[in-house]
Amino acid sequence: MFNGPALLRLAFLGLVSAVPLERTHPVTYSHWYDDELALLELSLLDPYPALGKPRLTFKPDGTFKITVFSDLHFGENPWDDWGPQQDVNSLKLMNKILPDEKPDYAVINGDLITGENTFKENATTLIDQIVGPFNAAGVPFSTTHGNHDNQKNITHQEEILREQQVAPLSYTRLAPNGVGGQDGPGNYWVPIPAPALVLWFFDSRGGFTANATSTAVPDWVDESVTSWITEQTERMEEEWGPSEDRSALAFMHIPPHAIIKVQEGGIDSTKNPGLNADTLGKGSVQAASDEPFWEALTSKIKNLHAIISGHDHGNEWCARENNKNVVFCFNKHSGYGGYGREGWGYGVRNFIFSSPDPKVPVQSWIRLEDGETRAHVTLDSSYGR
Structure with a gap:
């Protein structure tokens, strides 16, 4: 179907690999195109319109709002009444928050499924439930995947492929072959044209392999992602102009390993508002092996307003990492599955851009299921200093 140059151009995007399409992504992309001409007309740096996705833009008033869900943990204890009820509760939260907040875009930031609990024969159908509220609300969205999404009964790739099948407004993609390491295929970006904003998504892996011997998967963004970040940012500058002209x-x-020292340095409840109930340490952040990724992330991606993670359900603060001069924010635990404590609550983190101008500060806050808001911060150059 494709000649050599076409394959190389599309492989750069991550839409196909340098080996035959049928072997690598049989469900993901092959049915999205009728002929080679449609593929070759793709903008290398905004594939989504050609993939049948709406072009994402700032609103006419110059705003763009992102609502972030995290740690839904669907599929726990499917053998009793408790587990399915948690999924019902999580869906109720999602179906309340999405029409209330009316985001322009949404993110689910990992641990969609508790893969060690769910049954293998129907694990991917949980994705149908998870994406249902986004489909119903007509909200475009992306996902990252977590350590509980790589387990004996599920993998990151299986979840991504299912999401692409059942969610027309999913912007999640698989990384090109060779990027992401073992069981870490979810590395991609989503542009918000002019382009004014780039949303980057990285696969921090973790969990266990989905086979009979089930061995541990490394719990950090693989070093192969570093050269990919460099290649992608260089291409963006070639086609879009200086990176200083857009946000990220x-x-x-x-969370990256470096965030341990941020918490150890002190989280001030006034300067860094929000719940701070989980102490970071082994297992609660990426292993120190993430250093190459951390270096590429913080040096190659300019105007990075925040790095956002979940995983630690008891934290919801933002703070500045001073060595690299970047802001890190925790999500809010959204799902009724997974661990929690009385009083923590369930909700989301919101981000709102008030202008496409990358120099204009971004507002962020936690919104709980009942509508309460807290931990409002202005992410500007002085935040966290």
């Missing part, structure tokens, strides 16, 4: 946000489920 970065999402990954497990």
